[in-house]
Amino acid sequence: MKKVTVIIPAYKVEKYIGSAVASVIAQTYPNWELLIVDDGSPDASVAVCQQFDDPRIKIIRQANRGVSAARNTGIRHAQGEVIAFLDGDDLWLPQKLEKHLAHLESSPSVGVSFSRSAFIDESGEQLGIYQLSKLNAIAPSYILYRNPIGNGSSPVIRREVLEAIRYSDAQRDCYFDEQLHHIEDIECWLRIALQTSWQIEGIPEALTLYRVNSQGASTNEVQQLESLEKVLAKTRTYVPKFIALWERPAKAYQLRFLARRAIREQATSKAIQLVHQAIAIHWRILLEEPRRTLMTLAAAYSLWFLPQSIHKKIENMVLKITGNSQKRRIYQEQSRQLA
Structure with missing residues (x-):
């Protein structure tokens, strides 16, 4: 059973991160570690995480450098063969990891497995609408203008895929571009599609709950x-x-x-x-x-x-x-x- 490293960047998400962590603990796939990367959060985000008593959870601290740097820090510390990302204000359904691991196991050419996402409001109530896109035969152009993965909490990725696009910046291994603070995920998926032979493919279930809130990073046009x-x-x-x-x-x-x-x-x-x-x-x-x-x-x-x-x-x-x-x-x- 492959080990999965789940990475949650923590920055000003004290209202939501407890629910995000609980959704990882509730996974039906048991072999995971959770790395919570405190990106210099000034609120009680880390204190909320410290209330969970589970040896699979680790907290890593760094000065505030943004979500890309937090994800990169998590990847560098990861022990898993598979990497999954979850934003601190989003949630997963319990079978999220189990279904993605089954997808990767049955599809050896697929390096990035993603799911559909259901929108939730700030209180966690489902809005009844979804992020839908095509699931296979995904060309680089489609990633650039339609971003089929949808959000940073959806993909589950083989570690070797991320290693294939690794580069060095300021003597650190990087995977996400730390100079980007918006659509950094699209840039990463685009490099995977353009620079490797790995396929990006989705499964139809809505296994990610994506929170719509007015303070999110995606709100500044x-x-x-x-x-x-x-x-x-x-x-x-x-x-x-x-x-x-x-x-x-x-x-x-x-x-x-x-x-x-x-x-x-x-x-x-x-x-x-x-x-x-x-x-x-x-x-x-x-x-x-x-x-x-x-x-x-x-x-x-x-x-x-x-x-x-x-x-x-x-x-x-x-x-x-x-x-x-x-x-x-x-x-x-x-x-x-x-x-």
Whole structure:
């Protein structure tokens, strides 16, 4: 039975990290170690973790250097043959590790196994909607503009995959780019896809619970766009033709993603501006994903034209329809997998 190292970066997550740790302890797969990397957190995050009495849990401390550095520290200390990441404000369902280890065991060419994710709110209640993407035949371009893995709490990775993309920076072994504080995960998955022969493949179940909160790192659209520019510039140094082909689609899909976030925050002008920028930079997004793009455009303008109460009712209705459709899709894919 392979040992799994679970790495949780801890920084200002005192409200949630106890639940995250408990979800690891509840795993049906027993052979794991949990490395909690205190990234110089000023709150009680570490004190919460110290309340757990389990010899498989270790706490590593470092000065604050960001989530990439915290993950790198965890990887350097890991004893497992398989590495899994869990953000301090997210959760796993109990069979998460068991199902990913079975996937990796049955698929020797797969180096990164990921799952679907269900959205939860700040109190941990499921919102009834999911992060869905294609599960196999994942090309580097798809990682760049659609990020099928979805979030940093979803993938379970063979240690040898991470060693294949290791590089040295300031005399430290690095896997995630410590200069990036947003979309650092996409940059890492992209290097795996472009620089190794390992496949990235998903399983249909929603085994990760991804928390939507207003303080999360993914909420600042300016920093997100700046980080994308850094990822494109870095990747251009070793695959310039790839970036020349996919730079504009990547920017367009990121702008549309940020427009949808602005809609949820009811930032009307920002949402309209972002969705128009997306279409202007890569108009083919209208042909590639017409339903999602036109719905984003319509939702942005409905914030402007409709009273807030009516917009909210429409939004709730659309989310309910979307959630039901997503549940059916997950069920159908699980059924096909078992057939």
